[in-house]
Amino acid sequence: MARIAYINGRYVPQSRAQVAVEDRGYLFSDGAYDAIPVHNGHLSFADRHLDRLDRSLSELRIARPMSRAALLQVAHELIRRNGVRNGGLYIQVTRGVAPRDHKFPKGVKPSLLMMARKWKAPAPDLLSRGATVVTMPDQRWARRDIKSISLIANVLAKQAAAEQGAFEAWLIDDGGMVTEGSSTSAWIVTATGELVTRPDGTEILPGITRSVVAEVARDLGLTLQLRPFSREEAYAAREAFLTSTSNFVLAITRIDGKPVGNGKPGPIVARLREAYLSVARA
Amino acid sequence: MARIAYINGRYVPQSRAQVAVEDRGYLFSDGAYDAIPVHNGHLSFADRHLDRLDRSLSELRIARPMSRAALLQVAHELIRRNGVRNGGLYIQVTRGVAPRDHKFPKGVKPSLLMMARKWKAPAPDLLSRGATVVTMPDQRWARRDIKSISLIANVLAKQAAAEQGAFEAWLIDDGGMVTEGSSTSAWIVTATGELVTRPDGTEILPGITRSVVAEVARDLGLTLQLRPFSREEAYAAREAFLTSTSNFVLAITRIDGKPVGNGKPGPIVARLREAYLSVARA
Numbered sequence: 049m050a051r052i053a054y055i056n057g058r059y060v061p062q063s064r065a066q067v068a069v070e071d072r073g074y075l076f077s078d079g080a081y082d083a084i085p086v087h088n089g090h091l092s093f094a095d096r097h098l099d100r101l102d103r104s105l106s107e108l109r110i111a112r113p114m115s116r117a118a119l120l121q122v123a124h125e126l127i128r129r130n131g132v133r134n135g136g137l138y139i140q141v142t143r144g145v146a147p148r149d150h151k152f153p154k155g156v157k158p159s160l161l162m163m164a165r166k167w168k169a170p171a172p173d174l175l176s177r178g179a180t181v182v183t184m185p186d187q188r189w190a191r192r193d194i195k196s197i198s199l200i201a202n203v204l205a206k207q208a209a210a211e212q213g214a215f216e217a218w219l220i221d222d223g224g225m226v227t228e229g230s231s232t233s234a235w236i237v238t239a240t241g242e243l244v245t246r247p248d249g250t251e252i253l254p255g256i257t258r259s260v261v262a263e264v265a266r267d268l269g270l271t272l273q274l275r276p277f278s279r280e281e282a283y284a285a286r287e288a289f290l291t292s293t294s295n296f297v298l299a300i301t302r303i304d305g306k307p308v309g310n311g312k313p314g315p316i317v318a319r320l321r322e323a324y325l326s327v328a329r330a
Numbered sequence: 331m332a333r334i335a336y337i338n339g340r341y342v343p344q345s346r347a348q349v350a351v352e353d354r355g356y357l358f359s360d361g362a363y364d365a366i367p368v369h370n371g372h373l374s375f376a377d378r379h380l381d382r383l384d385r386s387l388s389e390l391r392i393a394r395p396m397s398r399a400a401l402l403q404v405a406h407e408l409i410r411r412n413g414v415r416n417g418g419l420y421i422q423v424t425r426g427v428a429p430r431d432h433k434f435p436k437g438v439k440p441s442l443l444m445m446a447r448k449w450k451a452p453a454p455d456l457l458s459r460g461a462t463v464v465t466m467p468d469q470r471w472a473r474r475d476i477k478s479i480s481l482i483a484n485v486l487a488k489q490a491a492a493e494q495g496a497f498e499a500w501l502i503d504d505g506g507m508v509t510e511g512s513s514t515s516a517w518i519v520t521a522t523g524e525l526v527t528r529p530d531g532t533e534i535l536p537g538i539t540r541s542v543v544a545e546v547a548r549d550l551g552l553t554l555q556l557r558p559f560s561r562e563e564a565y566a567a568r569e570a571f572l573t574s575t576s577n578f579v580l581a582i583t584r585i586d587g588k589p590v591g592n593g594k595p596g597p598i599v600a601r602l603r604e605a606y607l608s609v610a611r612a
Binding site for chain 1: 335337344345347348349350351352353354355356357358359360363390420422429430432433434443445447467469470471472473478479480481482483484485486488489492512513
């Protein structure tokens with residue numbers, strides 16, 4: 049079945065969906081996006097994701113392309129047309145089309161792209177053995193709290209990780225602390241069993257899966273410390289994991305080639321993954 | 331006359347030129363660009379600009395879309411079709427079209443966009459009174475030496491400057507030193523008459539106009555110091571100016587509201603502008 053995308057008011061075969069070359073998303077990466085998980089045919093945490101998209105657009109001062117109700121209507125139609133039971137919905141909004149000039153153009157309408165896709169099941173190895181990460185300097189722009197399409201630094205980091213055989217890159221700030229992954233949030237479990245993840249701020253994206261996991265962790269009686277952690281602390285962690293819209297909660301069993309704990313996915317990550325999924329599917 | 335753009339092998343009316351929504355330029359700002367000035371119908375410094383484009387693409391590991399000879403043929407055709415006597419040629423290359431995934435896709439062809447435009451004459455005030463700049467933190471990613479289309483931080487800086495009534499933003503690094511403008515190179519003339527501009531490095535774009543101006547400055551017997559300068563040094567400068575492909579050499583007469591020197595365009599800037607233009611038009 050050919051995938052169907054929504055672009056500026058029309059449902060079109062995704063391979064034929066196009067935008068103007070003078071779309072500021074193409075010339076300036078002047079736009080924001082979000083992705084909403086779909087479980088059993090239903091959007092999960094849609095309001096949180098759309099709140100975050102609204103915030104990204106507000107920070108960039110890009111107008112909302114349509115009401116939330118209308119956006120959700122398109123979302124449901126795309127999920128239906130693409131037959132997505134378990135997957136994700138992608139939404140991208142750019143400032144619009146205008147002759148190339150850095151300054152915000154006047155009188156433009158934002159461009160809206162939406163795509164839906166089924167998720168492939170993760171490789172069985174990934175769940176049973178855990179993922180590997182490598183660390184590298186965080187080269188992104190200063191406003192990582194905005195989910196912008198200015199993603200070249202993320203792309204280069206993900207590619208560099210892949211070429212080292214790793215699933216993800218953990219990005220390191222000038223002070224030697226982990227900010228987050230190139231497209232995922234970063235967590236460790238300390239030797240004394242506390243969860244640690246960096247607090248919200250301009251240095252990281254406010255992860256939605258991360259926020260849900262923080263809540264289920266508290267419900268499970270786990271202690272959560274919102275603070276930056278160093279690469280060395282990560283090396284010494286009992287467990288480590290990442291969270292993201294498409295990976296949910298995923299154990300990390302090797303960092304820069306060093307095994308985390310005993311080198312196998314640990315019990316706390318397993319409990320969090322299960323608890324997260326039961327909320328997401330509810 | 332409707333403008334004509336070149337997009338992936340075809341000459342099309344620019345307002346109808348389109349790219350796939352899954353072009354990585356649109357989803358990830360995964361691409362680079364350059365702009366070549368056109369004087370009297372001829373490209374100026376084409377080899378330097380195309381060398382820089384090649385370098386940007388090499389750093390991003392994006393394939394060249396065609397040979398330099400073929401690129402120049404398209405360039406000349408676009409200049410002709412658009413009747414450009416004095417203006418600029420814009421070239422953008424992205425990694426290509428692929429289903430969204432951060433990692434480099436395999437087997438894709440790069441996308442190539444080229445546009446030509448006439449330059450409007452600068453507002454007479456701008457030349458007679460000079461431009462104003464305001465300073466603000468440099469929020470761009472770490473590799474400003476790559477002329478990538480990941481320009482959201484540049485866009486926000488230029489817009490913030492415009493809203494303060496300024497022509498350009500001068501961006502300040504963590505050490506209080508000027509890196510460059512949001513789309514222009516930054517220079518000062520010290521009280522003792524030396525030219526100062528930041529040396530090439532990852533912190534700034536290696537400006538082509540800047541490199542030509544450095545050469546003509548030496549020919550004029552001026553002393554050039556390649557070193558970072560601070561905001562305070564800029565406030566105390568005798569003259570200040572910016573260089574860029576579309577502005578050539580432009581006096582800056584006010585920085586953060588403070589007059590530079592006597593607040594009028596100075597003699598060294600005037601000599602450099604004239605000397606640059608005579609080389610560019612040669």
